[in-house]
Amino acid sequence: MLEPLRIQIGYRGEIQVCLLNTDRNKAMDFKRGNRIAQLVIQRIEIASFARVDELTESVRGTGGFGSTGGFAAP
Template sequence: MDVKVKIVSPLLSPDDLPQYATEGSAGMDLRACLQEPVTIRPGDIVPVPTGVAIQLARRDAVALVYARSGLATRHGIALANGVGVVDSDYTGEIVVPLCHNGSRDFVLQPKERIAQLVIAPIYVARLVPVDYLGPTERGAGGFGSTGRV
C-alpha cells in the first residue's frame, strides 16, 4: 500500500523518513524531531514531535504507533496512551507522547528512534441495534471470568 508522507519540519531530511530497519520488520521507525536533547524525568509525559505527517489512501487502513521494546525494557520509556492511532483522515504531524516509568533521568537525543509505525487493515463496522444477543459459552462474564492458567 502506498502511504503519502510529508516532512513538516526543517530539522528533517529525506534520510530521516520512517523506514523499516530490517526486511522482516512490521513497523517503521519514527524518530524524535528535536533541535537539542531533551531530559525526561521519571514520571514525566513528554509529547515528542516526529517531523512527519502521513496520508493513508483508504478508509479501511490505520497507522498504529507502538513503543520500541528496547527503550521500554532498558529505560522504562513507553507510550503514554499505550498505542497511538493515526486515522485515515488525519494529516497532521505525528506526535508521540512518551512517558517515563523508569527510575533515572533519560536523555532523548535528536533523531533518536522513539516508536514504531505499523500500517494495518481495519474493518469499518456498521452497528446494528438489536434487543437480544445470542448465547455464548462466556456470556457476560467479565474480568477474570475465564480463570487463571
C-alpha cells in the first residue's frame, strides 16, 4: 500500500512525482501533460487530550461494544 505524501503548510516549492515501472515486459511511454498522479487536499485536525479520573455516563455506552450499529436486539 502506498503511503500518502504529506506536504507541510509552509512549503512553497514544486511538487514532483517519482515513477518506477516494475514490469520487466512492458515499457511505459509518458508525454508532457499525461495524468500520472492525484492530489487530495484535506484538512488535518490536531487534537489535544485531557486526562480525567472518570467519564460521564452516555446513552451510547449503556449497550456495550457494538450495540450502536443498528443490529443489536432491543
